[in-house]
Amino acid sequence: MKTLATTANHIIDLPSHALAALEVLESAGFEAWCVGGFIRDALLGRAGNDVDIACSAHWRQAQASFEAAGYRTHETGVAHGTLTVIIEGHPVEVTTYRCDGSYSDGRHPDEVSFVSTIDEDLARRDFTINAIAYHPIRGFVDEFDGLADLQTRVIRTVGDPKKRFAEDALRILRACRFKSQLGFSLDEETLSAMKSSKSMLRSVSIERVTHEIDLLLLGDHVHDALMETVDVLSFVLPELASMKGFDQRTPYHIYDVLEHTAWVIQHTPPERLVRWAALIHDMGKPAAAFEDGDVRHFYGHAHVSVDLGRALMTRFLMAPAFRDRVLTLVKYHDDVISPDARAVKRVLGRKLGGDADLFRSLCDLKRADALSQAPHCAPRAEVAQELKRVLDEILESKDAFSLRQLAVNGRDILSLGVEAGPRVGTILDAALEAVVEGDLPNEREALLAFAASQAQAGQQGAH
Numbered sequence: 001m002k003t004l005a006t007t008a009n010h011i012i013d014l015p016s017h018a019l020a021a022l023e024v025l026e027s028a029g030f031e032a033w034c035v036g037g038f039i040r041d042a043l044l045g046r047a048g049n050d051v052d053i054a055c056s057a058h059w060r061q062a063q064a065s066f067e068a069a070g071y072r073t074h075e076t077g078v079a080h081g082t083l084t085v086i087i088e089g090h091p092v093e094v095t096t097y098r099c100d101g102s103y104s105d106g107r108h109p110d111e112v113s114f115v116s117t118i119d120e121d122l123a124r125r126d127f128t129i130n131a132i133a134y135h136p137i138r139g140f141v142d143e144f145d146g147l148a149d150l151q152t153r154v155i156r157t158v159g160d161p162k163k164r165f166a167e168d169a170l171r172i173l174r175a176c177r178f179k180s181q182l183g184f185s186l187d188e189e190t191l192s193a194m195k196s197s198k199s200m201l202r203s204v205s206i207e208r209v210t211h212e213i214d215l216l217l218l219g220d221h222v223h224d225a226l227m228e229t230v231d232v233l234s235f236v237l238p239e240l241a242s243m244k245g246f247d248q249r250t251p252y253h254i255y256d257v258l259e260h261t262a263w264v265i266q267h268t269p270p271e272r273l274v275r276w277a278a279l280i281h282d283m284g285k286p287a288a289a290f291e292d293g294d295v296r297h298f299y300g301h302a303h304v305s306v307d308l309g310r311a312l313m314t315r316f317l318m319a320p321a322f323r324d325r326v327l328t329l330v331k332y333h334d335d336v337i338s339p340d341a342r343a344v345k346r347v348l349g350r351k352l353g354g355d356a357d358l359f360r361s362l363c364d365l366k367r368a369d370a371l372s373q374a375p376h377c378a379p380r381a382e383v384a385q386e387l388k389r390v391l392d393e394i395l396e397s398k399d400a401f402s403l404r405q406l407a408v409n410g411r412d413i414l415s416l417g418v419e420a421g422p423r424v425g426t427i428l429d430a431a432l433e434a435v436v437e438g439d440l441p442n443e444r445e446a447l448l449a450f451a452a453s454q455a456q457a458g459q460q461g462a463h
């Protein structure tokens with residue numbers, strides 16, 4: 001074991017729940033270390049990762065020790081040697097030293113074998129920066145020079161990348177997402193193996209793929225990650241291949257569709273909804289392109305993007321409600337909305353089902369889109385900010401912009417003698433429109449009179 005004494009630069013202030021976990025295991029006579037993402041992120045000054053402990057205890061022994069010390073445990077991952085312990089409200093994953101057996105399906109280890117040393121346990125981990133163990137008294141175990149790679153900001157597999165990707169192809173996507181989260185460079189041999197091994201991603205379950213793409217999209221360095229790993233990512237996102245190098249040939253754009261998209265994602269806040277919408281918003285451009293001499297037009301591209309995005313998110317098994325919100329943003333991303341109350345209420349009521357949060361995300365997408373085109377388009381980003389201010393004023397004024405807020409409802413319309421059916425909705429829509437346009441107050445009496453006249457007009461129309 002190559003332990004390194006802790007130096008002033010390398011002291012990790014372990015939180016009390018991590019210290020408590022080490023203490024319980026060691027008092028019971030086992031060896032225990034803090035490992036994985038928590039150590040990596042702590043050394044980078046990034047907070048927030050859950051604590052992982054690797055130890056010499058079998059999970060049953062670990063469980064007995066923690067329960068004797070009064071902590072609750074969950075057996076969620078025990079098939080792979082992982083016990084979850086709740087300490088001071090934090091879940092701590094406690095895993096027996098193990099090495100993974102062979103992966104004949106490139107997906108699950110056929111069996112996990114328990115091993116007796118931390119060195120053997122670190123050897124099965126994916127990247128050197130994830131294979132550092134730390135203990136507050138004994139210091140670091142850094143068999144694979146992860147500390148140096150953290151210093152020089154490199155993502156490198158533990159051992160031969162080809163072999164490691166053949167064991168578990170998910171590691172290829174983990175490398176892409178760590179690049180997006182950390183902004184590190186990919187070691188040359190690792191990147192080249194990612195490319196040559198990408199077809200093994202076929203064996204990875206779609207749920208694991210979706211999880212990694214989700215994390216990649218949320219990364220602080222998503223533009224660079226997408227641009228550098230596009231040839232790998234396009235194995236799971238073939239839509240990216242036609243965006244790469246697709247010249248827009250318009251005065252509004254200086255980037256091809258892929259790089260424009262990468263910048264749009266980068267310029268949106270790190271929220272899942274708007275980042276997925278940014279990924280998809282211009283996916284339809286290559287198919288919708290229309291040549292006009294030296295320039296290209298993309299009329300209707302948003303609809304093509306919606307179709308491609310629906311297929312993609314369905315393939316990725318994403319929740320239908322989330323998918324539909326993403327697609328609503330994609331559909332309207334290019335619509336011009338002037339920053340005045342009437343226009344904003346119209347979009348809110350007619351296009352976004354009254355969902356103010358969705359409107360804010362649409363503004364975020366429009367702002368990022370403007371910032372990622374030619375520099376002369378950047379002032380449009382201001383309009384998107386202005387739209388948010390208009391929205392806030394509308395919300396504060398409590399003005400109606402959706403059917404839910406209207407002072408009459410479907411039952412009121414039926415009570416006027418209108419037959420149940422689509423006519424009820426048409427009358428309510430007309431009433432909302434009159435309120436939004438400022439032609440009617442949102443008051444019951446006035447709206448009932450309006451609805452009655454509409455109902456009558458409808459009846460006359462029918463005769």
Ligand code: ATP
Pocket residue numbers: 035036037038049050052124125126127130131168170171
């Ligand atoms: P995060 O929690 O931010 O996703 P992490 O590095 O902690 O990042 P986890 O999935 O929580 O990732 O895994 C914890 C540790 O287990 C990793 O740091 C790594 O050492 C190891 N590990 C996880 N997945 C794999 C894998 N597919 N192959 C090899 N080692 C892995």
Ligand code: MG
Pocket residue numbers: 036037038049050052
């Ligand atoms: Mg983790």
